[in-house]
Amino acid sequence: MVDKTVLLHGRVDTASTLAVMREFEYRSSNIPLEEYELTRRDHRCQKQSEEISESVRRQVEEDNAKCRADPARAERRRQAFENVAKLMQSFKKADHEIMRWRVRLYCGHIIETEAHYTYTDPLSAGAYGRRCSECGEDRQTIVAFEPIGLRGEPPEPTESTPPPPPKKPTQADLERRVETLEKENERLRTKLSG
Numbered sequence: 634m635v636d637k638t639v640l641l642h643g644r645v646d647t648a649s650t651l652a653v654m655r656e657f658e659y660r661s662s663n664i665p666l667e668e669y670e671l672t673r674r675d676h677r678c679q680k681q682s683e684e685i686s687e688s689v690r691r692q693v694e695e696d697n698a699k700c701r702a703d704p705a706r707a708e709r710r711r712q713a714f715e716n717v718a719k720l721m722q723s724f725k726k727a728d729h730e731i732m733r734w735r736v737r738l739y740c741g742h743i744i745e746t747e748a749h750y751t752y753t754d755p756l757s758a759g760a761y762g763r764r765c766s767e768c769g770e771d772r773q774t775i776v777a778f779e780p781i782g783l784r785g786e787p788p789e790p791t792e793s794t795p796p797p798p799p800k801k802p803t804q805a806d807l808e809r810r811v812e813t814l815e816k817e818n819e820r821l822r823t824k825l826s827g
Contacts, residue, residue, distance in 0.1 A: 667743070731749065738776065
């Protein structure tokens with residue numbers, strides 16, 4: 634397995650602060666993608682992915698049957714899916730927060746996928762497998778990948794105007810301050826001696 638690391642820059646925006654530049658190391662694996670040969674590990678991972686997909690498919694069928702038999706359960710599930718959809722919509726990220734990846738799938742096709750820029754590779758972002766847009770095969774495991782770059786350019790940081798420098802005190806201000814401090818000093822001496 635050939636891995637390499639690529640340094641790219643991403644920016645993080647928060648609602649109340651200026652954009653902050655952060656550097657991330659993005660990994661590549663098994664490149665060049667076009668020449669990669671499948672390994673025993675790749676075959677094993679693909680088989681596990683297919684077995685998991687089949688198990689999940691059976692569980693979904695069982696749940697669907699239970700929902701058909703119980704309208705209240707079906708309504709709870711529909712409401713849960715609606716809530717999840719609303720929550721996911723609230724997590725929309727700006728283009729400069731999305732890293733694009735070229736990935737080679739088990740079927741041999743090379744496609745593009747995306748993940749939040751804080752993930753160093755598509756696998757750590759949970760993208761173990763994908764539906765291949767070329768051949769239509771479902772759950773094709775990712776066997777090789779390389780970063781392409783951010784989906785969009787980060788916005789230029791806005792320059793805030795620096796606060797005005799503190800006003801220099803006048804001679805009269807300084808004399809009043811000295812007088813106040815001398816009175817406080819005298820008061821404390823009297824208090825300590827009395």
